[in-house]
Amino acid sequence: MAVEVRIPTILRNLTGNQKQVQGHGDTLEALFLDLETQYTGLRGRLVDDEGALRRFVNVYLNDEDVRFLGGLETALGDGDTVTILPAVAGG
């Protein structure tokens, strides 16, 4: 599955300054593993040491936050767009 991935400003240092990259995977987990082979360090910014999606990173499949879908197990299809946005949050 070829998927478009939109990269936020803060992570573009890991993607050669590209706003949008392509990856492959049947699930979000597989996509992130594939992206890691292309852009070292990216996965660690999205997934914590326990293998869960980081709390203050939002990942969307098309228009939907993947937390309301299947999290990292969310199935991807050809032509889908995955958008990564750091939460805007604080105390």
Added chain:
Amino acid sequence: MIGRLAPVLTIDRATYDAIVAHARKDHPDEACGVVAGPAGSDRAARLIPMLNAARSPTFYEFDSGDLLRLYREMDDRDEEPVVVYHSHTATEAYPSRTDISYASEPNAHYVLVSTRDPDSVEFRSYRIVDATVTEEDVSVVETLPE
């Protein structure tokens, strides 16, 4: 690129007043929002007040759906967040530890407004890059320079 490195936030009076009014209105909860501007311009042109999905006096977070719509809209208009603002309702207008750890817009001015004193305004601006906080001057102008 020089503009965005300038160690000052230039903001027009109407936007400044609207941010303060938003913070006062949501007190004692924290208020939050963005001032968008053309990408690379460092021009705080378009105020977008956001809902604090946390509805908390000690925390703020943009709703996840609102966040996606906001960034899509800015992208379509070739804008970026020039200012990211929020209020502190019981403490000074200085970034907290959580503010620093979640700051993810290295090009933005982070504005903090404190509403702890009902009679005076604290409105301060910072850069937060790689967990380093640098305060900058705030220049309030009647209208933004072209």
